[in-house]
Amino acid sequence: MPAPLEQTPPSNRTDIRFIHAADLHLGTPFTGISKFSPEFGDILAYATYRAFEEIVSLAIREQVNFLLISGDIYDSEERRIYGQLIVRKQLQRLSDAGIRTYIAFGNHDPLDGWSAHISWPEGVHVMPGDAPEVAYYPADDDRMAAIVGMSFARKAVSENLASRFPSKGRDWPVTIGLLHCTAGAGGGHVPYAPCSVEDLLQSGYDYWALGHIHTPVVLRENNPAIIYSGNPQGRDFGECGPRGCYIVTMKESGTVVYDFIETCRIRWEEHEISIEGMEDTNALITAMEGAIADIRANAGGKGTICRFTLTGRGPVHAVLARNGATEEILDAVREGECPAPDFVLTEKIIDRTEHPVDRESVACRTDIVGDIIQISDCLMQEDTTDTIRGELSELYENPRVKRHLEMLTDDEIVTLVREAETYLLDQFVGDDSE
Structure with a gap:
């Protein structure tokens, strides 16, 4: 502004x-x-x-x-x-x-x-x-x-x-x-x-x-x-x-x-929290509660609806990858929030954390894990994102669905590729960070 x-x-x-x-x-x-x-x-x-x-x-x-x-x-x-x-x-x-x-x-x-x-x-x-x-x-x-x-x-x-x-x-x-x-x-x-x-x-x-x-x-x-x-x-x-x-x-x-x-009664806010250096979910919840306190203090007495995006690599990622984990954390940080004038309601937690692997060293491996990293890096190249968008063109031109969709941006394609990479690493690497 x-x-x-x-x-x-x-x-x-x-x-x-x-x-x-x-x-x-x-x-x-x-x-x-x-x-x-x-x-x-x-x-x-x-x-x-x-x-x-x-x-x-x-x-x-x-x-x-x-x-x-x-x-x-x-x-x-x-x-x-x-x-x-x-x-x-x-x-x-x-x-x-x-x-x-x-x-x-x-x-x-x-x-x-x-x-x-x-x-x-x-x-x-x-x-x-x-x-x-x-x-x-x-x-x-x-x-x-x-x-x-x-x-x-x-x-x-x-x-x-x-x-x-x-x-x-x-x-x-x-x-x-x-x-x-x-x-x-x-x-x-x-x-x-x-x-x-x-x-x-x-x-x-x-x-x-x-x-x-x-x-x-x-x-x-x-x-x-x-x-x-x-x-x-x-x-x-x-x-x-x-x-x-x-x-x-x-x-x-x-x-x-x-x-x-x-003049607004309610603000909408997006905040990013990195899990780098966090050993467990207690540390994550503490960080989120601290962010909520800061939001409330800076809102001028107005209500806030916030959305948290979790990023970074660390052991907390393995917990977040489990089914229902983010919903449980959401319930924990939302507990006790009431509709007072300066409420802070957490609407959603988006998990964009990644497996705590050394990508550079893993990319050199000759097994399927190395292939995942190499293919992911290839897909995130600018010329390849154009190819992906072209492959999706038939979907976007379908009269039954096109009015509900917007063409993906380069950043959105990269995000989807990284999320797919993280999912596959979770399946093949597990807790192994070697």
Whole structure:
């Protein structure tokens, strides 16, 4: 996450202060956790809603002028009634506090996806889907800011919407672009409404409030500031670390200062522990308990769902290789964890440890054990990984399964080869490390 510029409060009435949020994904179905405890399941089920409530509370505490939401309020274009009621309730809180809200819908909540209609509270402005609209704040003649935005009219938008935004008018006040889009590479997200940073610069705006990329990213710090706020609540291990929104102050001159504010109720964290030097599972459990204590101490009072990956070579590997061993260790480290505000729930233990053999010396052997090492090394070569991927192409092209699969990366192929090597060494070498 980029280091934010120093936040300063508005120095006079010509300064504009607002919150930039996006990708709320209210109602995201968290799976795989409720089976451990119904209480943890309830916390997860409402986590996205709690993050949105925190954004609204932050806006009221900080007395901002308005809230910007850059798309994907809901996780599905069907927008369940419960989610819509929560959104209306929270935006009503802002309206009652005299804070306006400007919304540009995205691919998860396009304008053609409404299954029910709930009227918006006073002070909520929804951007249209046919063309960018200029909305002034305030709406009277004493204009302090212009917000230019456009919603997705439908889910899959491949058009460069940014190119349709008008240039900043000569008599416009500080101007903000509000858009759900993919600016640049996209960080693995589907490139909806793709554009370049240069496209955004052409408008002459002072700030671009973008949505769609879930990691907080500052593409440009000033003149103009171009920022993805990220999502307010991480939803899985692909969205680890702090999540939140930006609180922004814009000077009449166009200078921007901003600060990232964490709003998530739950963090997702991945940690690696090496078994090197450990003599038994007691040492491993002690190391994991120490890591959990560190996670709790550094979480700022938030709950954490963590995943441990065990690596390295050592005698503990033989224990981990037994059926059910990692599940027993998981039960041991999870025991006594309750859904307090700063809980640390261990979701899974991934065993990537290896047999404690000297690979270099074993590779020289002329028996099947030596062959295992030699074949493994061969398979991990770059040209061979391409061959493996080619052999799997028929599977990935099968219409019955391809939508459930993603093509393996080189690192994933190497990991699979190493895991196969470790399995075979366990069978043929046993406790023999010679």
